[in-house]
Amino acid sequence: MINQISIPTFIFILDFVLRLWYCTRILERRLPSGVTWAWLSVIFFLPIFGTILYLYLGEYRLGKRRLKRLESTASTIKILLQKLFAKNSNEKLLAEPSRSFAFTVKGFFDAPLLAGNDIELLQNAKSAFSSMINDIDQSIISCDMVFYIWNDGGLADDFGEALIRAVKRGVKCRVLLDQIGSADFLDGPNAKKLKKAGIIIQSAMPSGLIRSFFARPDLRIHRKILIIDGAIGYTGSLNLADPLYFKQNEGVGFWIDAFCKTKGPVVEAMNFVFLSDWSVETKSDFLALEKESTFIDKSQNKNTHIQCLPSGPALKYSNIEEVLIMAIYSARYRLVVTTPYFIPSESVLYALMTAAKRGVKVILITPEKVDSILTQYASRSYLKELVMAGVQVALFKDGMLHTKSVAVDGEYCLFGTLNLDPRSLRINFEFTLAIYDKSFATELNELQMKYMHQSRIIELKDYKTRNRINEFKEDLARLVGPLL
Numbered sequence: 001m002i003n004q005i006s007i008p009t010f011i012f013i014l015d016f017v018l019r020l021w022y023c024t025r026i027l028e029r030r031l032p033s034g035v036t037w038a039w040l041s042v043i044f045f046l047p048i049f050g051t052i053l054y055l056y057l058g059e060y061r062l063g064k065r066r067l068k069r070l071e072s073t074a075s076t077i078k079i080l081l082q083k084l085f086a087k088n089s090n091e092k093l094l095a096e097p098s099r100s101f102a103f104t105v106k107g108f109f110d111a112p113l114l115a116g117n118d119i120e121l122l123q124n125a126k127s128a129f130s131s132m133i134n135d136i137d138q139s140i141i142s143c144d145m146v147f148y149i150w151n152d153g154g155l156a157d158d159f160g161e162a163l164i165r166a167v168k169r170g171v172k173c174r175v176l177l178d179q180i181g182s183a184d185f186l187d188g189p190n191a192k193k194l195k196k197a198g199i200i201i202q203s204a205m206p207s208g209l210i211r212s213f214f215a216r217p218d219l220r221i222h223r224k225i226l227i228i229d230g231a232i233g234y235t236g237s238l239n240l241a242d243p244l245y246f247k248q249n250e251g252v253g254f255w256i257d258a259f260c261k262t263k264g265p266v267v268e269a270m271n272f273v274f275l276s277d278w279s280v281e282t283k284s285d286f287l288a289l290e291k292e293s294t295f296i297d298k299s300q301n302k303n304t305h306i307q308c309l310p311s312g313p314a315l316k317y318s319n320i321e322e323v324l325i326m327a328i329y330s331a332r333y334r335l336v337v338t339t340p341y342f343i344p345s346e347s348v349l350y351a352l353m354t355a356a357k358r359g360v361k362v363i364l365i366t367p368e369k370v371d372s373i374l375t376q377y378a379s380r381s382y383l384k385e386l387v388m389a390g391v392q393v394a395l396f397k398d399g400m401l402h403t404k405s406v407a408v409d410g411e412y413c414l415f416g417t418l419n420l421d422p423r424s425l426r427i428n429f430e431f432t433l434a435i436y437d438k439s440f441a442t443e444l445n446e447l448q449m450k451y452m453h454q455s456r457i458i459e460l461k462d463y464k465t466r467n468r469i470n471e472f473k474e475d476l477a478r479l480v481g482p483l484l
Contacts, residue, residue: 018051019043035345035422066280070312073276073286078110080272080290085112085265094305097330098412098436104326105307105434108319116302117264119435121443125243128236128259129155135228135261136162141294143173145226146204146277148181148417152190153245160194167198176278178221179203181239204281219313222417222428224259225274231296233267235416235431236260237340237402250371253399258447260415260433260440262306264299269308271295273431276310305436311418312429320418320432321425325351327406327414331360336407336448338365340400341372342379343421349382356390365451368395375421387458394455407445412436415444 026039043050089112091102102113122128136143136159143166150156163173175194177186185191186203195201204221226234236259239246243254262270271293279286311320328335328351335355342364344352356362364386370376383393406414416432418424435441 019047022051069280069283070276073279076286077272077276081110081112081269084268085114089113090115094436097332097409098305101326101330101408101412102305102307102434102436104330105309105323108322109307109309111307111309111434113436114265114269114306114308116297116299117262117266117304117306118299118301119263119304119306119437119440120261121440121447122236122259122261123447125155125238125241125255125257128234128238128257129159129242131259131261132226132234133159133162135232136166139166139171139228140169141171141229143171143226143228144271144274144278145174146176146221146223146274147226147240148178148220148222148224149239149241150175150177150182150185150191151239151241151246152185152188154242156240156242156245157190159240160190163194163199164197173199174278175199175201176204176221176274176281177201179206180220181222202278202281204277220428221277222424223273223277223310223431224417225270225431227267227271227274229296230271230294231263231267231298233262233270234259235262235270235433237404237417243399247371247400250400252367252369252371255400255402256396256398256451258403258405258415258444262433264297264302264304264306266306266308266433268295270431273308273310277429303437304440307434309416309432309434310429311432313427320430321345321348323432323434324348324406324414324418324420324425327408328352328355331355331362331408333359334361334363334407334409336363336365336405336445337420338401338403338405338448338451339420340367340370340402340404341375341419341421341424342366342382343375344382345422345425348420349385352386352391353389356386362386362391363394363448363452364391365394365396365401365448365455367399367401368397368456369400371400383458384460384463387460387463393458394452395458396451396455398454401451403447403451405444405448407441407448410441410445411438413441413444 022043026036091099091113094102105111122131167173191201224235238257238259246255275289279289325347352362387393404418413435414432415435417430418432424430
């Protein structure tokens, strides 16, 4: 019977059966409706190729061994956090509405509220690199870090030289870099130079043709964390890349970032995140690494409460998206969001629109140009709805605004590596701080307003003269937006 069926007919039947199978699979996963419809559309309208694309990129396949190691370290960290911080974690110390939001975050992440921290906002790459290099030059024990991108040139090379000086003093330096994000650096001469000097460099989330059959190739570590001597922690949107040398051929201008420097108990929690990533990638025992670590509380003002929120596809639920939505809904009179990539889920989109309609002054600041045409078109498709709902949308004109922040009522904020797109919310390993400090929130808001003053405000009248072809491109891009 099979011999009587022509090859084209056999391929057609096989493709049809596979499409039905994976459509059923997609429905069973109960993904957000936008993601579900996007994948169903891809499979229905792209015969054969759509099925292959879903097989390759459709599910959060980490690989069984990696997933097992991640789950093991996650459960260990949960126990350690409870042991170290549970007694000192008291959300009731905060005033409303910060208190309610902190309880919400704890419910989603089991993240204790860490009291007694210092935090400093570093408003650009130059100040961030200067501060990090200065602290590395004073280090005496260790410099541990995980970054998505290390790009050769300028300040990033100065950072590497500081690590070499540290190693020569006997400081242990460990560098974890995403294999895809830092591919050029890892294969280049500077990485070899650092390794030769004694710096331990480990690539994260290795990818390749054979490996892609067992693990999804575009799952990336997007975190940016630096821990010095177990006493100082850095995080934020900045990669190890000097804006003068980074992606200057993309036509988006200089990349604009912000970072923060922390001291206090939060550094120990941040170190757990680094150690978890390091143990998974090196197949080391997490508890042994933790016992070798040193924590020194150098905080002085001790007036900042912080929760650490590591997120990623190893989590059963998209907790960070739920926290983001709750932050939007918790706003009473003012909400300011900065993000380089804006492709919101329906829940995030409606939360922003609802906040504006109930009288909250909602401001969204995003770049006028980004380094992905498809992402830019998809992002623009959502802006008209926001403007119609009363959201003030500002397109940053003076470069690629890369700062990721959510400031609520000048009371508390989310700050870290998280973009408002499906990749950050569900696919990448990200790191976010929930910060409860009016002083820091005020300073962050001032920085956000600087961004706004360098932006073009979108008005409804702008849509009356828009190019219909561009609108059509945006509508098409929106269909695949949930998959970007």
